Amino acid sequence: MTNVGIVIVSHSPKVAEGTADMVRQMVGEEVPLAWCGGNAEGGLGTSVEAIIGAIECAWSDAGVAILVDLGGAETNSEMAVEMIGEPRARKIVICNAPIVEGAVMAAAEASGGASLREVVATAHELAPA
Template sequence: MTETVGIVIVSHSSDIAKGTADMVRQMVGTEVKVAFCGGNPDGGLGTSVPLIIDAINAAWSPKGVAVLVDLGGAETNSEMAVEMLEPARRDLVVVCNAPIVEGAVMAATEAAGGSTLAQVKAVAEELSAD
């Protein structure tokens, strides 16, 4: 199997992040690497830049990584996590403007076919386009 774009799911809630990842694995399959993180390090609601970086590393692919987020801080912390990657990898990670569950399933479906990062992002964002 050729490399596919990896998927990272970032939610304020670890349950939502895990549940979304479960849906992707069940609906799309295991050929796409999916990593997730949710909650702050104390176990409460929130997002954490180091945990997002860990998830990006876990889902890493030479074709890139698409990040799906839920509310506000998940997006800003994900952007901060991308900023903290070494420059060579920074351009290979995109945060998608898409609903977290639908976007993750659709991004993974597109990624499974071997699409580029730009194509994966475009498909995830198709839902927000209208």
Template sequence: MTVSLVIVSHSERLAHGVAELAGQMAQGEVTIAVAGGSADGSLGTSIDKVMDALQQANSPDGTLVLLDLGSAVMTTEMAIEALAPEQAERIKISSAPLVEGAVIAAVEASTGSNLDEVAQAAEGAVMVPKVRDKESE
């Protein structure tokens, strides 16, 4: 098994898009579950969707959760509290940027890295520049 990922977003389409991109980069070797949007499909978060995603991604090697905005953290924390302690202790919430963090985490997980290594790699995504500074060239 490998570390799995859960993508939590206020938008169902965004969650699926991030999971699709990360999954392609990891060449499908990592389980990536999504919890996007509220229960009625509008923008928001749903504790039931997060709990379902955490169950789908449940891995003995651990699960890293990547999220978009603040209330997604609260919803995810409530969902984790409702899980059995032995599952909850194998879940980490990441403060990494959603897209970059998910891609890097998926690739890192696909190499067999442990949960701490996957989480650390995702967190490092914040340091990856998107645009080169022309003044430093």
């Protein structure tokens, strides 16, 4: 069985890498996982190309959940999904959830073989009302 992939997109490469490290330590290797953060110059920001690369790295036929930290990361993730196009875009969901807690909980759900819808729902339960 293939587990849902998780992509972490942060404006800070350190936040993205640290979150991915927490996910790995808590759920191990059974969840496809990738992260990206920062701009091409090494500062704060996000890159559509880097997000596409992270989606490709974490790709799963079960789908991919993307966790983002700020509006620019969400906008660039939306552009990345559009550029990937159908039919794969249908299997990619951007989660509106806290990035660290959302990534850990989504990955824990995915590691148990949950569907993309279940993984996203678990992440969204953490979103502020």
